[in-house]
Amino acid sequence: MNYVTLLKTKNLKATPQRLTIVEELYTHGHLNIDQLYSALVEKFPSISLATIYKNINAMSDIFFISEVKIPHKKSVYELTKESHAHLVCSECSSVEDIILHSSHLLEEIEKSSSFKVITQNILLEGVCKECQT
Amino acid sequence: MNYVTLLKTKNLKATPQRLTIVEELYTHGHLNIDQLYSALVEKFPSISLATIYKNINAMSDIFFISEVKIPHKKSVYELTKESHAHLVCSECSSVEDIILHSSHLLEEIEKSSSFKVITQNILLEGVCKECQT
DNA sequence: CTGGGTGCAAAGTATTTGCATGAAC
DNA sequence: GTTCATGCAAATACTTTGCACCCAG
DSSP states (O other), X not given: OOHHXXXXXXXXXXXXXXXHHHHHHHHHSOBOXXXXXXXXXXXXXXXXXXXXXXXXXXXXXXXXXXXEOOXXXXXXXXXXXXXXXXXXXXXXXXXXXXXXOTHHHHHHHXXXXXXXXXXXXXXXXXXXTTTOO | OOHHHHHHHTTOOOOHHHHHHHHHHHHHSOBOHHHXXXXXXXXXXXXXXXXXXXXXXXXXXXXXXXXXXOTTSOOEEEEOOSSOEEEEETTTOOEEEEOOOTHHHHHHHHHHOOOEEEEEEEEEEXXXXXXXX
16 A cells, blocks of 8 residues: 555645655554654754644544554654554553454444444553563 | 542542532433533532533543543533443433443453553443333 | 642643744645 | 735643642651
8 A cells, every 4th residue: 555645645745844744654663743743853952842733633523543542641753544443552552453353342332232333543551571571 | 449538549639519429420420511400400509610620520530530531422420430331312312321341342452552541431322221112 | 826728920831822933645 | 916825923722840838657
């Protein structure tokens, strides 16, 4: 898949700044605003936080980027991908993706309530492999 | 259970403002900062947002209140209770609690990763009963 | 009485907006 | 050439802090 083309189909220009945000997220998976800014300022010394925000918002609007809200922490951003859950380490703050087969869960909800689920947002806090000394 | 006593055991004074926040959350389940402020200002016309924030923070520190972060929306607060999931309606923004038996989910995670889960944070977005015209 | 709480104002942090210039197409 | 993006500064929104006064215990 070609990010440049994908952006253009949504009428967003493929600027170097924008592409670098995408690359950073592709490479590192999950980054918060400050981490994105630190990464981008290396390459574009005069970039402003406003540009980061504008781009995050623009690409979120087209569902190309998603915000992950984390309890007691700053939000991180990721490239939108197949529905998945997040494992957040309380020690090192790492965020890991995991694909769940949560059909049981959805069945359970439909049985016990009349709520029609559209999007799942599952986040597990705990200790990652590396931090389990 | 007696909220007054509970607060005191944590060295928090049972002020009218504080108790009203608790009552509001008890009655309405989930409220954001603005809703809390609107409710409290009825009873205490000179209350300030700072007081709301300070109390929310103080009672969060003792795990008496929990913040629920919701995608694309403002956080809401609830009284801490038994572990449960949230159903958030995209139409009317209502938040409903549901107790899940998510053992399958936890087993699955432990099988496919070495992550040790401590806290679950499950939120489902969709359409509530009332909004399913 | 004593210590913590309240409410005000101010400070701090986070995010958005307006606009002139510049780059993508 | 036209449109949209960038980057600066300013504005707005959100949250915390300091302090004098007040109330719960």
